[in-house]
Amino acid sequence: MFKLFTTKEDKAVTTTIVTEGMTLDQVRLAMLHLMMEENTNHHRMGQYYNYVVEKKLAEKAGYKDARDYFSQHLADLSQSALSMYGAVAADFTEPVARRFGVSCLYLLLTYKEAADIEVNHEDPGGTLIEVPDDKGHVTSKPFGECSAEQMRRALQRLRKPASSKPLTPEAEALAEQYSEAVTGRFPKGARVKVLVRNQKGKAVLDFKGIPLEQVGQLVEALAGQLPPVREVRLPEKPAVG
Numbered sequence: 001m002f003k004l005f006t007t008k009e010d011k012a013v014t015t016t017i018v019t020e021g022m023t024l025d026q027v028r029l030a031m032l033h034l035m036m037e038e039n040t041n042h043h044r045m046g047q048y049y050n051y052v053v054e055k056k057l058a059e060k061a062g063y064k065d066a067r068d069y070f071s072q073h074l075a076d077l078s079q080s081a082l083s084m085y086g087a088v089a090a091d092f093t094e095p096v097a098r099r100f101g102v103s104c105l106y107l108l109l110t111y112k113e114a115a116d117i118e119v120n121h122e123d124p125g126g127t128l129i130e131v132p133d134d135k136g137h138v139t140s141k142p143f144g145e146c147s148a149e150q151m152r153r154a155l156q157r158l159r160k161p162a163s164s165k166p167l168t169p170e171a172e173a174l175a176e177q178y179s180e181a182v183t184g185r186f187p188k189g190a191r192v193k194v195l196v197r198n199q200k201g202k203a204v205l206d207f208k209g210i211p212l213e214q215v216g217q218l219v220e221a222l223a224g225q226l227p228p229v230r231e232v233r234l235p236e237k238p239a240v241g
Helices: 009-010 024-055 066-073 079-091 094-100 101-113 148-159 169-183 212-221
Strands: 128-134 140-141 195-200 202-208
Touching: 024 066, 024 094, 024 101, 024 195, 066 079, 066 212, 079 101, 079 169, 079 212, 094 101, 101 148, 101 195, 128 148, 148 195, 169 195, 169 212
Parallel strands: none
Antiparallel strands: 128 140, 195 202
């Protein structure tokens, strides 16, 4: 487990940020503020990660790549999280990440590719998302009004044709890991896309926009070792109010 300092005094002191007599709404606002601060930190971590990748700092230090370096020195920080932070930091500003949440913006990027739509990266809140309800009825909602769970349902709808059985969570997780492994091999701004689709109940990956002279990077990414497949549950996007 990652630790900065541990002292005997730390173990003896119990601190709290809770003020006696706080109202329910005050607690909500305090938690909302902390969630926004978390999104700010994640966006900045994404900027650091992108910098390491673009400048090839890990390779220059003798590591295979940034993934190899961070897996050894920040083992508690998953590659899936780093890839998410990096993707959002590359496409959205910090104020946008703070407002809408890093997790939801990452889902929006995935939805953008799957639905082949345009997104205003300066103000993505108005992007229309086709959200199915529990009965399968679809409603168009602005992204700014969608929760993380609604974004996941919208994505699942695009990946699940009516004539096919749904993809298993394991297949979707593995497809996502391959997508991260491939896109992470290419520099920021590269128009490389990895799309997953449901073909008669089987996950199929489509690779697009890979320059001929960089096909070797695709081969390296696919031949690399992936971490064990696990279900990653993203935190909910903070409500703006």
